[in-house]
Amino acid sequence: MVPVACTVTPLSVDACTTIAWSSRSRPPQPARATTPIATTPTTAIALGSVFITTVCPMEQLDPDKLKLFSFLLFSKLEGAVTSGMVHLGDQLGLFKALAAAPQPMTTAQLAHVTELNERWVREWAYNQAAAKMISTVNTPTSTQSITDDTFYLSPEQTAVLATDTHPAFGMGMFHRLPQTMESLKRMPESFRTGIGHNYDSHGPEGAVGIERSFEPWTNANLISAVLPALDGITKVLDTGATVADIGCGAGGAVLLMAKAFPQSNFTGYEISQYALDRASQKLKDSKLTNARFNDARINPLPADHSVDFVTTFDCIHDMTHPAEMMHAIHAALKPNGTWLLVDIKAHDTFALNMQKNPMAPLMYGISVLSCMSSAMSTTGGAGLGTLGLSASTAESMAKAAGFSHFRKLDIDHSVNAFYEIRP
Template identity: 40%
Template sequence: MSAQVASLPTDHEEAAAEGPAAATAAVPNGDAAANETAALQERLGMYFSGALTSNLIYLGDRLGLYAALKAHGPCTAAQLADATGNEAGERYIEEWCRQQAAARIIQTDEAAEKFWLTPAQQECLVNEIGDDASPNFFVGGFTAVPGLARTADERLPGLFKSGGGISYDEVEHGVTCGVCRELGVWVRHALVPNLRALPGMEEKLKKGCMVADVGCGCGKALMVVAKEFPASTFHGYDIAEDALKHAREEAKRRGIPNAQFFNPGLDDEKLPQEGTFELVMTHDAIHDIAHPQAVMKSVRGAMKPGGVWVIGDMSALDSHAANVHSHPLATFLYGFSVHLCLPSGLSAPGGQGLGTLGIPAGEMCRMLREAGFASAEVLEDWKHPLNRYYIARA
């Protein structure tokens, strides 16, 4: 064998050099264990790459790199550093650009010297608010990435041993902010049109009625509707003081005097016990609550006869087995559950710990009827990328 021939890679070595997928394909079909191992390695590598990319997406949003690319691209890394006031960090920005281009998140030229955003990338990466705000904006949720990583490192090992939880009042600010930004996109673009389509609801809101948002978080949904219907009065309820502080400041900043925010964990801020509200909303919160049935009964007691409760919760399938095997977002949603939703549901003694995908449609409707609602059904016309929406009538 000549030295030249000996230096050539074998078929399997060549495939491995081209990437895990090619290496997997090169393994003989009869070697099932080797195929399984190679496939798992490929999948693990994909998740590891995704974790690193998530960190850099967070930095791109935080440092204004995406916004600068929209404003100044096509541009070099040096020009991008100058545009964002990070001249001393040019080398870091250069490496960030290369990674983002390799990940197909931003665009680059053949020489990988200039970088820019396509209109679709601008929609997903930059256009959060303002005249060009897009319903496809997707980066806000990455604000939660550092906080979720710290939770995994500092809190979850102990919870796996103790079985305890983390209430939303203990959640890091970055996680709270990330969740609010992610959920706020659909709320800004779709909530008011969907409410208007409910029979008689627009008339009530225009005339003036009492509205509550239970589990309001940073108050995004409440303020969107309150701004649209100034004759109505809006009360937001949440136990997370950090989120409530943000909501109160934002309502003041935006000039929305008909929105107020309360902590129902305080005696003088609890939900009213007599019929008060004609509309109650809850977005992505029921599965997080330690004792959801008790909250449902409290909400029922606070509603006027004929009032409605609009509830958005994750679009769980009929069983966890169905979710694991068939839900297209199961990996993401169960992952989020371990970091945030399950700890919240286990944060009080006897908490149910439902988790993100813990309430299928039939169970949600059953729980609502058991809490005293005359009817409960799915709002089939309310389309949401993650949620299924319900309407319960008092």
């Protein structure tokens, strides 16, 4: 059956100017009934093999507002589809090929260097250029062939799309887009039961995507900007300290600090097996001897006040029991120890997040699919969610765990807030 638009007018069958749901096997037949039919707001009328749907609006619609909302809705679908094309551009090496080219490329040239089919590359390039993800030299003439269009990356596009060492590199979230969206299939069950899914449910590529999201900015700024902003920490690390990175993921921060401060010893704690596998391989490749990684379920954080410095990067809001973790951090730290808490910038209320955070829709959506899902992956999970750890919430929870010092650091980051916390 093929859906066809139906114009809504008063309640007689012949008032429907276009038949909805007509048979594929024959063209729609004209409706013959003329007797007014009493209907509810939506009524389906069967006439032989033809189905007519009439819709009675409960109130008069503003046509301009209707058009605007329809446009808004489908702009979200455009973004979703374009995100899929960004994922393909990253995975297939199309962005890197454009970035490496000395001049704009035709799709035939781009297909050649990436060893892909030109027709598919062309349609991809049209989407990305129309969405302004890539740039085009487009001066159409009446004789121009479609194969004459050329495409390139601006310096800014190159940084974000094709330079994985640049702090602004943005492909990590797109890397794990299929795994993130795959979780939609599990969401109805979570909505009914209240139980979410941990990060390992996203598979090994989910761990790689998080790694690619986290490490470019961290590699560029952790040693040079973040640690010096903490009172006395670089001196402690230079002298020799015991350091714990909780929720260490693929181990990027641990290995970065271990290399920079060879006198100190670093332990990463993680519960994602896929992330631990990545961290172990990277440790082996690095040949560092002052770093190690623990499955926190088997070898948890010590509770003997023996740790000088604890770090948590973007993970407290993901935890099922963040308050208990804060108590564990307090029990691990020396009386003069320091905890660096890095987490998502958030305001205290939904209204403020909506008003002041232009990425609020993205954050709340990612929360359902990833962050809050993880934070509710066991019975009784706290479910803070992506925007659930505002500065005041973090400070209140830290003080409840026994900490007395809480200071927000002046670190420039588009998404994260940085806090220095001490017993």
